[in-house]
Amino acid sequence: MSKTLAPKPIDQVVKLLEQRFGKLPVAINQTATDANIDCPPEHFRAVVEELKNHRDLAFDFLRNIVGIDMLEEGLACKYQFFSYKNRQAVQVTVLTPPGNPHIPSITDLYPAANWHEREAAEMVGLIFDGHPNLKNLLLDEDVRIHPLLKAHPLQKAEILQGIEDTTPGFTF
Amino acid sequence: MSIWPEERVHALADDGFETVDMTINVGPQHPATHGVFRMVLTVDGEKVVDCEPYIGYLHRGLEKLTENHDYRQAMGWWDRTDYLAGMACEMAYCMAVEKLGNISVPLRAEYIRVMMVELSRILSHFMFFGAFGADVGSFGTSFIYGWRERERIYDFFEEVAGDRMFPTYFRPGGVQMDLPENYQDRVRWLLGSIRQGLEDFDGLLVGNEIFVERCRGLSPVTPEQAIAWGLTGPCLRATGYKFDLRKDEPYSVYPNLKFDIPTGANGDVFDRFMVRMAEAWQSTLIVEQCLDALSQMEGELVLNPDLPKTLRIDSGECYVRTEGTKGEYGVYALAKGGNKPYRMKLRSPSFCNLSALREMVIGTYVADAIIILGSLDIVLGEVDK
Numbered sequence: 001m002s003k004t005l006a007p008k009p010i011d012q013v014v015k016l017l018e019q020r021f022g023k024l025p026v027a028i029n030q031t032a033t034d035a036n037i038d039c040p041p042e043h044f045r046a047v048v049e050e051l052k053n054h055r056d057l058a059f060d061f062l063r064n065i066v067g068i069d070m071l072e073e074g075l076a077c078k079y080q081f082f083s084y085k086n087r088q089a090v091q092v093t094v095l096t097p098p099g100n101p102h103i104p105s106i107t108d109l110y111p112a113a114n115w116h117e118r119e120a121a122e123m124v125g126l127i128f129d130g131h132p133n134l135k136n137l138l139l140d141e142d143v144r145i146h147p148l149l150k151a152h153p154l155q156k157a158e159i160l161q162g163i164e165d166t167t168p169g170f171t172f
Numbered sequence: 173m174s175i176w177p178e179e180r181v182h183a184l185a186d187d188g189f190e191t192v193d194m195t196i197n198v199g200p201q202h203p204a205t206h207g208v209f210r211m212v213l214t215v216d217g218e219k220v221v222d223c224e225p226y227i228g229y230l231h232r233g234l235e236k237l238t239e240n241h242d243y244r245q246a247m248g249w250w251d252r253t254d255y256l257a258g259m260a261c262e263m264a265y266c267m268a269v270e271k272l273g274n275i276s277v278p279l280r281a282e283y284i285r286v287m288m289v290e291l292s293r294i295l296s297h298f299m300f301f302g303a304f305g306a307d308v309g310s311f312g313t314s315f316i317y318g319w320r321e322r323e324r325i326y327d328f329f330e331e332v333a334g335d336r337m338f339p340t341y342f343r344p345g346g347v348q349m350d351l352p353e354n355y356q357d358r359v360r361w362l363l364g365s366i367r368q369g370l371e372d373f374d375g376l377l378v379g380n381e382i383f384v385e386r387c388r389g390l391s392p393v394t395p396e397q398a399i400a401w402g403l404t405g406p407c408l409r410a411t412g413y414k415f416d417l418r419k420d421e422p423y424s425v426y427p428n429l430k431f432d433i434p435t436g437a438n439g440d441v442f443d444r445f446m447v448r449m450a451e452a453w454q455s456t457l458i459v460e461q462c463l464d465a466l467s468q469m470e471g472e473l474v475l476n477p478d479l480p481k482t483l484r485i486d487s488g489e490c491y492v493r494t495e496g497t498k499g500e501y502g503v504y505a506l507a508k509g510g511n512k513p514y515r516m517k518l519r520s521p522s523f524c525n526l527s528a529l530r531e532m533v534i535g536t537y538v539a540d541a542i543i544i545l546g547s548l549d550i551v552l553g554e555v556d557k
Contacts, residue, residue: 007420007421031488031489031491032271032272032488032489032490033490033491034490034491036489061399061402063491063493063500063502063519064502066504068514068515078504080491080502080504084413087420089491091491111400111402111528111531112400112401112402112527112528114527115523115524115527116524136228137227137228138227138228138556138557139228139231140228147236148235148236148239148515154240
């Protein structure tokens with residue numbers, strides 16, 4: 001269990017993924033640090049289940065979820081997985097179409113996804129279908145803003161706290 | 173007739189004694205929450221039935237600020253995440269920028285970085301020993317023990333970078349400036365002091381039967397649970413699973429250094445404490461090796477001299493992970509041209525470790541819930557970003 005394995009090189013992971021996912025309509029490429037799977041939202045669950053359960057993949061650990069505002073392309077969500085068993089890493093990119101930011105939740109497969117999904121939901125406005133408790137995590141409970149959308153200004157403080165006649169915040 | 177709502181009353185089967193679930197609010201202003209963290213405990217007598225953590229009281233919009241600042245300007249925001257070990261955060265941020273921009277780092281700078289990061293790790297762990305001892309009930313004594321070494325390390329940091337907690341000492345491509353002239357003697361003296369401090373803690377806490385009995389066997393976690401819940405760092409290694417990014421996905425000059433990865437066996441609170449004790453000791457060994465290496469390359473460059481005044485990165489995407497003091501400190505970065513990142517996301521280990529709190533405290537006593545929270549060693553700057 002506690003043997004030290006060298007991390008698998010990216011090109012080998014890419015090759016492995018191409019064998020497994022050749023039939024699905026997904027694109028496999030790589031980033032500066034990881035292999036990457038571009039996957040439409042409707043095939044996302046199938047891809048993740050395969051990543052988790054297949055013997056050669058065995059991605060048992062969800063590292064991170066990133067929600068990104070890609071402007072006119074829609075909202076993107078990136079998942080970083082890691083396999084402790086096979087010492088390999090992969091990133092799954094899901095690009096949702098504009099106006100329809102729905103992605104199936106993976107909290108049932110990875111309990112660690114719970115807070116990450118809540119964070120991505122409040123920060124950019126993604127909606128994770130099937131999440132048990134998709135309320136604000138870092139922001140105030142009753143605030144309905146998505147601060148990490150590019151359209152959201154940096155400068156405007158939402159809670160003015162009695163200084164309404166001056167411009168709050170600093171000018172950058 | 174009960175004065176309580178029907179669904180909250182449940183009778184115990186054996187003696188017919190009616191109990192009522194009570195809700196206790198802990199925090200956000202509470203010394204045992206190590207910052208501004210709030211949890212709402214539902215208790216049945218002394219037992220915790222449910223726990224709901226609330227975070228975000230220290231949310232400063234790190235990611236939004238980073239998107240709106242120059243690559244070098246944004247540095248300063250990042251050591252405010254894990255403010256107990258600012259340089260470990262700077263390291264991850266700089267590595268992400270260097271990965272995107274293909275920036276090389278001089279070898280001397282790498283050794284300086286690793287040395288400072290390991291000193292930061294010791295800083296952070298001493299804070300944990302002190303605060304955790306206070307949680308368990310040694311009141312202020314352990315705190316002061318921890319503070320003695322921390323002050324000495326902070327004094328050195330101030331001499332190196334001009335600031336204690338938020339040094340902003342690293343730069344993409346190296347470090348801001350070389351170490352002060354007397355650093356070899358200073359750090360070697362520090363290491364002796366740190367080792368003495370670790371021995372003092374060993375006597376004060378580990379040699380104390382009350383402490384050991386409070387912690388041993390409390391909230392045992394298996395490696396499978398730890399991986400599913402997203403625990404990393406000392407919390408994962410306490411379960412007996414040997415995984416450390418410094419060894420298993422090596423970065424910087426860690427492959428050149430000799431050190432061990434301490435692991436526990438039961439994944440309980442006591443193992444989490446002991447793993448950190450052993451880890452701080454290993455860090456002193458790493459610092460010593462860095463000092464030896466640095467003495468061989470005096471006067472060499474510490475900052476890549478070929479960098480432009482303004483860093484501009486065309487495009488790229490990376491997820492850089494480092495072994496932070498609390499676990500896997502990862503930085504996702506996406507560049508789309510210009511002098512600012514398009515998106516930067518912090519994968520903070522405290523955030524992920526804290527998300528497992530609910531599963532860990534259910535079924536324990538209220539007083540133990542505080543200890544379990546303490547044993548996760550969260551720092552709220554990192555949880556709330």
